[in-house]
Amino acid sequence: MTNSAPVGAAAPRMARDPADRRVTVIEVGTRDGLQIESTLVPTARKIEIVNAIIDSGVREIEVTSFVSPKAVPQLADAAEVLEGIRKRPDTYLMALVPNVKAADRAADTPLDGGLLLVSASETHNRKNLNRDIVASLAGMAATADRLRAARIDVMAAIAVAFGCPFEGDVPYAQVVAIARAYADLGVDHITLGDTTGMATPSNVRGLLRALKAALPQVEFVLHLHNTRGVGLANVLVGLEEGVRRFDACAGGLGGCPFAPGATGNICTEDLVYLLQESGWETGVDLERSIGVAMMMEETLGRRLVGQVMRAGPRLKLHAVDAVRTAQG
């Protein structure tokens, strides 16, 4: 499953104009973050948070999910949240829309893009969606039609794309086959979900190369978790492979039911910091992004794992007599 060349030794390919430095940060905290929290966040507070996200300069937001409210009560207010948001002209709101029923619920909201969802492994898909992958894909045409009828863009996500906690490594060919099925539905924006933090520099590079070779017309988005500490390292590899859209959660919200105590999604403000300090343009204001993480922390009443929200930007200087120094 891993490449034969060690990461860092091979020259990266460039997928597009090297002069274009724009990278899009997609905030998914109110969806992937809040769905795993035991706290039920009031609808009005969610709207406040999304408005603060917009004010920070983030333009694309995966706000919520139209899954069954019984399955995920944390997101039962999907429609109300979407309707309450103060959109700017360039704001683009997304949500998971896993089936026709969900598309029906989403149809009359201000949703811009609806994400179809399937898992890359049979076991995870059956556990998550209660059917096999082929049946899941077969059901998607109707969901896509319903979304398009409501003038909502059809997008898609592939969960456990970098490895499954039940099955282990997932063959790249399996992910390519699913992406091709999505592409056949007219989808050109596919999110690769590192659902339980099994992405590594090697398989990020390997899978992206396999996908780009098979489906050069599709834009692949990375949805990385930091479960094993390598989330932002994987971002650098994604950038080298031409990825220009990354999902992230304010404060590093999110998690993995298989790794209690492990961290969740890559952290929005840490990602913004990394990108800005690496010469990329995100349009996001770092201080305001930290402010969103602070709001999340206050809302949930617990300390989040974001680093930049603790340490601050790097050029916030200190008075000489403020503290003792470190040795190395």
Place this chain on the structure above:
Amino acid sequence: MTNSAPVGAAAPRMARDPADRRVTVIEVGTRDGLQIESTLVPTARKIEIVNAIIDSGVREIEVTSFVSPKAVPQLADAAEVLEGIRKRPDTYLMALVPNVKAADRAADTPLDGGLLLVSASETHNRKNLNRDIVASLAGMAATADRLRAARIDVMAAIAVAFGCPFEGDVPYAQVVAIARAYADLGVDHITLGDTTGMATPSNVRGLLRALKAALPQVEFVLHLHNTRGVGLANVLVGLEEGVRRFDACAGGLGGCPFAPGATGNICTEDLVYLLQESGWETGVDLERSIGVAMMMEETLGRRLVGQVMRAGPRLKLHAVDAVRTAQG
């Protein structure tokens, strides 16, 4: 200070034989980690920990520091710890040896390499060593002579090489000048200290290129902190620039007095995981490395920030009915 090309867009240079996949992980937890802890760890426990580090496959260890015991009481037992360690034939023990007095104390111990130390910024150096950089460098010949007389290799470190919490960005030329002064003393192993977590993909790349151009005969070691979450991303950039030695702390110990609550050094077992999953050979056993982090956690009686110690290796699979699944 930042490069004009965004990181990820430019093809990395290769500094050595691309077929050589070996990378050395240097454990610095009992030095850079313990010096900032309020807990005084008993000497016998430190020895047990270093022995466990050796058993994990780590060959190079910065065990302690011969700074004044009054300044850093946590490391007052430097000689006793070094004498108690069960060295293997390939074990290499290092310590900070900042002055002649320290070299006198180190002379009769089993120390293999002594690290000289200076800060890259005047303000940090004056605060840390109570003199200016030129005076610090001038005093080092005597320390180096004393070490060599005791058959201890002379190595060196540069603190705040990627930015100073008082002065901000440090010019690359300033770091190059210090490295040149070290090289003039015959030093060919220089550690670049990211003391307060100000290293970024851009300045890691930029500083390494400046140093390699000026001093191609010197091996540069990266000592990175994860204060702002980008420590392992910086490792990938270091690898691309030819660095093959990295300092790290078990469990992510260490810290920065300027960022209370921020994480410390990059975490040894997370680094080992990253390297192994990227096709590099470290010689370190990941499970045993996690074991060392657990020992540190038990010793200090508090939860450490390492990720892989919580989540486990990525192919440790789960039973299908063990837990509910995640959505994305």
